[in-house]
Amino acid sequence: MGNLKEDIESTKAEGLVENHHYRDATLPPWRFWLLSIGLCLGLFLSMLDASIVATSLYTIGTEFDSVDLINWVALAYTLTYLSCAVLVALASDIVGRRNAFLASFIIFFAFSLGCGFAQNLEQLVACRALQGLGGSGLYSITMIIFPEVAPKHLLQYMSSLVGMVIASAGVLGPVLGGILTHYASWRWIFWINGPVGFVSMLIFYFTWPDAKHLPTLQRRRWKELDVVGSFLLVAASVLVVFSFQNVGADGNKWRQAVFIAPVTVGGVCFILLLGWEAFVAKYWSNRIMAAIPMRLLRNRVYVATILNTMFLGFPYLLVIYAFPVHLQIVNGKTSLLAGILLLPMLGSVALGTTLGGIINKKQNRLFETMTAASCFVCIGCGLMTTLSSSVELEPKALGFLTFIGFGFGLSATSSTVLGATESEIPDHAPAQGIIAQVRILGGSLGIAASTAILGNFMRDELTGVLSPGQLASLHGAGANLTEAQAAAVRQVYTDSFCKDMQVGAILSGIAILLSFGVYRRNRVTIEEQRQMHIRAEVERRRRASAATTLVSSTTTD
Numbered sequence: 001m002g003n004l005k006e007d008i009e010s011t012k013a014e015g016l017v018e019n020h021h022y023r024d025a026t027l028p029p030w031r032f033w034l035l036s037i038g039l040c041l042g043l044f045l046s047m048l049d050a051s052i053v054a055t056s057l058y059t060i061g062t063e064f065d066s067v068d069l070i071n072w073v074a075l076a077y078t079l080t081y082l083s084c085a086v087l088v089a090l091a092s093d094i095v096g097r098r099n100a101f102l103a104s105f106i107i108f109f110a111f112s113l114g115c116g117f118a119q120n121l122e123q124l125v126a127c128r129a130l131q132g133l134g135g136s137g138l139y140s141i142t143m144i145i146f147p148e149v150a151p152k153h154l155l156q157y158m159s160s161l162v163g164m165v166i167a168s169a170g171v172l173g174p175v176l177g178g179i180l181t182h183y184a185s186w187r188w189i190f191w192i193n194g195p196v197g198f199v200s201m202l203i204f205y206f207t208w209p210d211a212k213h214l215p216t217l218q219r220r221r222w223k224e225l226d227v228v229g230s231f232l233l234v235a236a237s238v239l240v241v242f243s244f245q246n247v248g249a250d251g252n253k254w255r256q257a258v259f260i261a262p263v264t265v266g267g268v269c270f271i272l273l274l275g276w277e278a279f280v281a282k283y284w285s286n287r288i289m290a291a292i293p294m295r296l297l298r299n300r301v302y303v304a305t306i307l308n309t310m311f312l313g314f315p316y317l318l319v320i321y322a323f324p325v326h327l328q329i330v331n332g333k334t335s336l337l338a339g340i341l342l343l344p345m346l347g348s349v350a351l352g353t354t355l356g357g358i359i360n361k362k363q364n365r366l367f368e369t370m371t372a373a374s375c376f377v378c379i380g381c382g383l384m385t386t387l388s389s390s391v392e393l394e395p396k397a398l399g400f401l402t403f404i405g406f407g408f409g410l411s412a413t414s415s416t417v418l419g420a421t422e423s424e425i426p427d428h429a430p431a432q433g434i435i436a437q438v439r440i441l442g443g444s445l446g447i448a449a450s451t452a453i454l455g456n457f458m459r460d461e462l463t464g465v466l467s468p469g470q471l472a473s474l475h476g477a478g479a480n481l482t483e484a485q486a487a488a489v490r491q492v493y494t495d496s497f498c499k500d501m502q503v504g505a506i507l508s509g510i511a512i513l514l515s516f517g518v519y520r521r522n523r524v525t526i527e528e529q530r531q532m533h534i535r536a537e538v539e540r541r542r543r544a545s546a547a548t549t550l551v552s553s554t555t556t557d
Contacts, residue, residue: 027149027151027209029151031207031209032149032150032151034203034207035149035203035204035207035208035209036146036158036161037200037203038200038201038202038203038204038205038207039101039142039145039146039204040142040161040162040165041196041197041199041200041203042101042104042105042138042142042197042200042201042204043138043139043142043162043165043166043169044165044168044169045108045135045138045169045193045196045197045200046081046108046134046135046136046138046139046169047135047139047165047166047169047170047173048169048172048173048176049077049112049131049135049173049190049193050077050078050081050135050169050170050173050317050440051169051170051173051174051177051317051320051321052173052174052176052177052189053073053074053077053177053189054074054173054174054177054320054321054324055174055177055178055181055324055335055336055338055339056177056178056180056181056186056189056335057070057071057073057074059181059186060073060124060186061121063186064120064121064124066121070121071245071451072121072125073121073124073125073128074447075242075245076125076126076128076129076132077128077129077131077132077135078132078241078440078444078447079129079132079238079241079242079444080129080130080132080133080136081132081133081135081136081139081440082136082237082238082241082437082440082441082444083136083233083234083237083238083437084132084133084136084137084234085136085139085140085433085434085436085437085440086140086230086233086291086292086430086433086434086437087230087233087234087291087433088100088104088133088136088137088140088141088433089140089141089144089429089430089432089433089436090225090226090230090289090291090429090430090433091225092141092144092429093289093429094221094224094225097141097144097145097148098204098208100137100141101137101138101141101142101145101204102201102204102205103137104133104134104135104136104137104138104141105134105137105138105197105200105201105204106134106201107130107131107133107134107137108131108134108135108137108138108193108197109134109193109194109197109198109201110134111127111128111130111131111134112127112131112190112191112193112194112197113190113191113193113194114127114130114131115127115128115131115187115190116187116188116190116191117187131190139436139440140432140433140436140437142162143162143416143419143432143433143435143436144428144429144432144433146158146159146161146162146416147159147416147419147420147428147432148428149209157357157361158416159353159356159357159412159413159414159416159417159420160353160354160356160357160413161353162353162412162416163349163352163353163356163408163409163411163412163413163416164349164350164353164354164409164412166412167345167346167349167350167353167405167408167409167412168346168349168350170316170317170320171320171342171343171345171346171349171405172339172346173320173339174320174324174335174338174339174342175336175339175340175342175343176189176192176339177189177335177339178334178335178336178338178339179336180192181335182334182335182336224287224288224289225288225289226280226288226289226290226291228276229273229276229277229280229288229290229291229292230291232269232270232272232273232276232291233273233291233292235265235266235269236266236267236269236270236273237266237437237441238266239262239263239265239266239269240262240263240266240267240445241441241444241445241448242262243258243259243260243261243262243263243266244259244263244445244448244449244451244452245444245447245448245451246258246259246262273291273292274297277290277291277292277293277294277297278294280294281293281294281295289426289430290430291430292430292434293427293430293431295424295427296422296423296427296430296431296434299422299423300517301418301422301517301518301520302418302419302422302423302431303517304514304515304516304517304518305370305414305415305418305419305422305435305518306415306434306435306438307438307511307514307517308370308374308411308415308511308514308515308517308518309411309415309435309438309439309442310438310439310441310442311374311442311507311508311510311511311514312373312374312377312407312408312411312442312507312508312511313438313439313440313441313442313443313446314442314443314445314446314449314503314504314507314508315377315380315381315404315446315501315503315504315505315507315508316377316404316408316443316446317440317442317443317444317446317447318443318446318447318449318450318500318504319345319384319401319404319504320342321447321450322447322450322497322500323338323341323342323397323401323497324338324339324341324342325338325493326387326493326494326497327341327393329489329490329493330389330390330391330490330493330494330497331391331392331393332391333393341393341398342401344398344399344401344402344405345401345402345404345405346405347402347405348401348402348403348404348405348406348409349405349406349408349409349412350409351406351409352373352376352405352406352407352408352409352410352411352412352413353409353410353412353413354409355409355410356369356373356409356410356412356413356414357413360413360414360417364523364524364529366414366417366418366518367515367516367518367519367520367523369410369413369414370410370411370414370415370418370515370518371512371515371516371518372407372410373407373408373409373410373411373414373515374407374411374508374509374511374512374514374515375407375512376403376404376406376407376410377403377404377407377408377411377504377508377511378407378505378508378509378511378512379403379407380400380401380402380403380404380405380407381404381501381502381504381505381508382501382505383396383400383403384397384400384401384404384497384498384501384504385498385501385502385505386498387494387497387498388494389487389490389491389493389494389495391490407508414518415435415439416432416435418518419431419432419434419435420432421529446504449500449503450496450500453496453499453500453503454492454493454496457492457493457495457496457499458492458496461488461491461492461495462488462489462492465485465488466481466485466488466489
């Protein structure tokens with residue numbers, strides 16, 4: 001009886017006893033589209049800062065006299081960004097979507113300014129880490145809010161819009177970073193978040209609808225937060241990425257504790273996480289809102305979706321970081337032009353996200369869409385392995401990029417829709433948070449793997465050819481190389497990039513196989529599946545209301 005009373009008290013706190021009906025969002029069109037602008041600007045800024053420093057790292061490192069440690073400027077943001085997505089999503093179930101989004105904006109805004117005013121590398125890295133916490137909230141909560149407030153006839157297009165924003169930010173980041181660093185100062189790549197973020201926050205605040213226009217969702221309590229699960233999830237995510245990124249260009253660290261210890265501890269944390277969540281699902285399902293609900297892990301389609309998303313995130317972010325470096329070192333392009341040459345991929349991403357929404361508008365073709373997405377990325381990565389070390393840019397490379405971009409666009413649409421349709425309403429926030437987290441996790445591992453692969457090639461092929469000083473200045477203007485040395489460097493960077501693409505092709509090939517896990521023999525439309533979840537939620541609330549009545553009458557008797 002004690003457990004039943006605790007469950008009923010939790011139910012009352014959620015506001016389900018008084019009204020066990022479920023209501024869809026009913027926003028006026030003008031309010032919905034203005035709110036969408038605020039959400040998209042926040043999402044754009046959070047994704048932009050994941051890549052905007054790519055073409056500015058050498059400049060920052062030179063100013064702070066810390067070129068050897070400058071990768072931490074990118075890594076600090078990435079680690080907190082990928083590790084906190086699920087945690088922030090869970091917090092939004094407690095404090096509400098609006099409050100969580102605004103808090104994320106304030107954190108992101110404040111520490112963006114802090115990055116711009118940093119006086120040394122330590123201050124910059126610390127501010128970047130906290131900026132990543134805010135960016136993680138802007139990313140994951142946007143993924144949650146859109147499916148909840150979008151009119152049902154626009155749901156597929158919202159996933160396309162989200163995918164387009166994610167892709168645009170990833171591609172435009174290096175371009176804007178190069179422009180601001182070249183014509184102003186690297187500090188403006190952080191200060192620019194101030195005015196844009198402030199406008200976005202105002203739009204969001206004043207267009208957020210009243211409760212009567214929002215869906216009737218649960219509001220949980222802080223004591224229900226899965227602290228243990230969240231800690232284990234953060235530890236598992238951070239330690240694995242940290243170990244690969246930290247080994248970097250120093251191949252001697254592969255057998256040292258600096259690599260082995262974080263990987264081992266991260267793997268143990270992941271195993272403990274699964275065990276803990278299984279325990280919560282069996283014994284404390286009504287007391288704790290799990291960081292990773294076991295209901296999701298028992299859903300074959302959802303598990304296939306998150307694995308496919310992670311494997312496709314690997315080559316996409318890898319290309320965004322590695323291809324501009326290839327253009328600068330091998331083809332002699334400026335950082336600005338290297339970023340601009342990514343724009344064809346941006347166009348193909350936009351086409352992919354739009355087409356993905358159109359294809360699934362009336363019929364559920366998510367299996368076909370996700371399989372095609374994986375195939376396009378695999379083909380694009382395979383074609384990119386044919387690039388040579390010629391100084392002249394091969395035009396075919398830009399065409400090959402469009403395959404990867406188009407595939408990612410289709411994938412972004414499919415995974416967002418599947419995250420909404422394959423999760424029950426109480427699991428909606430963690431379901432979208434997990435998808436957001438694994439996409440960045442895959443990309444972070446891709447960047448880390450690229451760094452390690454390049455380091456191995458440089459150590460094996462350039463030792464004795466270049467001096468340590470020449471190796472350190474390859475990304476800047478200080479590298480004075482003979483013709484033979486320059487040819488050797490171009491060959492190493494070409495071989496390294498082709499190896500990156502080989503790994504990307506293998507992983508996207510695995511993603512093709514994983515996409516078959518999304519297949520259902522008896523498929524229903526996306527709207528029909530959404531209605532099934534609503535009916536299940538109404539029934540759950542009805543049972544909770546009936547249980548409350550039973551306990552009340554028993555207590556009275």
